Amino acid sequence: xxxxxxTSLLAQAPTPxxxxxxxxxxxxxxxxxxxxxxxxVMWLIHVGFMAYEGGASRRKNVMSTAMKNxxxxxxxxxxxxxxxxxxxxxxxEGWPKDGHDSPTVEGLDFLVGFCQNTAPWAAQxxxxxxxxxxxxxxxxxxxxxxxxxxxxxxxxxxxxxLSAFLILxxxxxxxxxxxxxxxxxxxxxxxxxxxxxxxxxxxxxxxxVAGAFALGVLLNLGPRIGKYRHDGLAxxxxxxxxxxxxxGLLLIFTGFYGFYAAxxxxxxxxxxxxxxxxxxxxxxxxxxxxxxxxFAGGFTGGWFASKGDPFWTLSGGLAGVxxxxxxxxxxxxxxxxxxAISGGxxxxxxxxxxxxxxxxxxxVGAVAVHGVCGFYGVLLxxxxxxGFPTGVNQVESSFGGQLxxxxxxxxxxxxPGYVASWILKKFNLLRVPPEVELEGLDLAEFGQDxxxxxxxxxxxxxEPDGREVESAPVLLEAYWQTSTNGRAxxxxxxxxxx
Amino acid sequence: xxxxxxxxxxxxxxxxxxxxxxEGSTGTYIMTVLGVAAMLMAFVGFVIxxxxxxxRQAAVLKASGALDRPAVAGVVTTTTTIITTDPEx
Numbered sequence: 371x372x373x374x375x376x377t378s379l380l381a382q383a384p385t386p387x388x389x390x391x392x393x394x395x396x397x398x399x400x401x402x403x404x405x406x407x408x409x410x411v412m413w414l415i416h417v418g419f420m421a422y423e424g425g426a427s428r429r430k431n432v433m434s435t436a437m438k439n440x441x442x443x444x445x446x447x448x449x450x451x452x453x454x455x456x457x458x459x460x461x462x463e464g465w466p467k468d469g470h471d472s473p474t475v476e477g478l479d480f481l482v483g484f485c486q487n488t489a490p491w492a493a494q495x496x497x498x499x500x501x502x503x504x505x506x507x508x509x510x511x512x513x514x515x516x517x518x519x520x521x522x523x524x525x526x527x528x529x530x531x532l533s534a535f536l537i538l539x540x541x542x543x544x545x546x547x548x549x550x551x552x553x554x555x556x557x558x559x560x561x562x563x564x565x566x567x568x569x570x571x572x573x574x575x576x577x578x579v580a581g582a583f584a585l586g587v588l589l590n591l592g593p594r595i596g597k598y599r600h601d602g603l604a605x606x607x608x609x610x611x612x613x614x615x616x617x618g619l620l621l622i623f624t625g626f627y628g629f630y631a632a633x634x635x636x637x638x639x640x641x642x643x644x645x646x647x648x649x650x651x652x653x654x655x656x657x658x659x660x661x662x663x664x665f666a667g668g669f670t671g672g673w674f675a676s677k678g679d680p681f682w683t684l685s686g687g688l689a690g691v692x693x694x695x696x697x698x699x700x701x702x703x704x705x706x707x708x709x710a711i712s713g714g715x716x717x718x719x720x721x722x723x724x725x726x727x728x729x730x731x732x733x734v735g736a737v738a739v740h741g742v743c744g745f746y747g748v749l750l751x752x753x754x755x756x757g758f759p760t761g762v763n764q765v766e767s768s769f770g771g772q773l774x775x776x777x778x779x780x781x782x783x784x785x786p787g788y789v790a791s792w793i794l795k796k797f798n799l800l801r802v803p804p805e806v807e808l809e810g811l812d813l814a815e816f817g818q819d820x821x822x823x824x825x826x827x828x829x830x831x832x833e834p835d836g837r838e839v840e841s842a843p844v845l846l847e848a849y850w851q852t853s854t855n856g857r858a859x860x861x862x863x864x865x866x867x868x
Numbered sequence: 869x870x871x872x873x874x875x876x877x878x879x880x881x882x883x884x885x886x887x888x889x890x891e892g893s894t895g896t897y898i899m900t901v902l903g904v905a906a907m908l909m910a911f912v913g914f915v916i917x918x919x920x921x922x923x924r925q926a927a928v929l930k931a932s933g934a935l936d937r938p939a940v941a942g943v944v945t946t947t948t949t950i951i952t953t954d955p956e957x
Contacts, residue, residue, distance in 0.1 A: 805935055
């Protein structure tokens, strides 16, 4: 009896192979859940961008501003599904030299054939009971793509056509940034395997590239009507709800924790622990240290450099984090704190320079905060983390390698933004008609005011000397000076000095 | 022990019924082409529809005279934000 019971129990007990198989499945499912919830948290980035830009816009443009952020999802998602992800899978070596078997980099056997797995008709791109990871990994990258488009979105508010923005968003989110991610933000990227390029949490590959793309667009888009006086000095437009803007920034910061986590790789039965995107070991705690103290440093730097301006103090926090993201897996928190302070200051100074000296109307300082600080962050790794063995072939990071990445990504980002917006401008499809811009985009696009219960008060503009004046006469005067095709008389980027 | 739930059998059965076929099937290719076509048409639609709206509103605003330069140059008397709606919209 006893023998038969023991035999029966033993027969039901799992074999070591079965246990191994089950542990492997559990590990994959945990990975699946991990990436899924990073995506949930990253949605807050887009809620935040919408609130941030909506608050920074004047009342007459609030819904058209928000609609840009919402429809970003409508265009970047399908374009990224149909060709964006394929670009990431196939162009790590610069060109898929082995076709769909690419990438074939020595030491990266697990990546062979990744290219063919990213085509929209591949088994990994649909319901697949044997693959728990590919779909959620794709989704995490999709959220990064939305983010790049949202970064550009804030710079161009209050005068760009919605349709022009959507075309540019698809180009940036589903072609430009993902190409640079293939080159410098993947374990097989040629910048990584040859030059040890290190940008672990995407200072440059997301933020810097989106900022450079936005700069190219802004040069063709031109400033908002009335932004610059004849003598070239900049006026300020007061956003309709600064509180909403600040809350939006805090939501972006919350979403960043999901973004940071999604930049890491974890699967316990395949890898011994957390890896960064290059396959180098790190921990979730290490990057959490850096992001949190990066915000602290950035707020501090932004506050002092702007002399307490609330918008730039919070933007400084974003700039601080971006400045330390490239080395977030390496930096000691104290070093990250110091670097983030400098990043917050760099954002304020460069933002003022772009607005007042270059006379480029970047409505939310995106080029300074994301673009300048994104490039700055990668440069800092070359200075403070040179010698770190990056990636599976452990090429040492260096100032030269980081510079190589910057030189590759600046034209890769800037030129498509400039050329695409130039083409749209030539077809008169880039900017809204000046009459519509003056009246506000919401009435033209949606036929309604989105604060019907509030009395409409005269709009205010702040002159360079700090005086607050009613905007209607100022804007009408500027409108009368615009040509009939909507292009401002004051040349973009130069400003007309009398 | 782990086989108490017939996951493998069921998985095999359901895997044969992905909508219009699995990896690299004709159905999947057709769905991909249709999806890409819808995506491209959406872009064209965004451009055309918005262009119509903007052109109509700009024309209404110009016709209203609210944005015209006053007869005496340099004198601006506008004191309220301009709101003009299209009566036909």
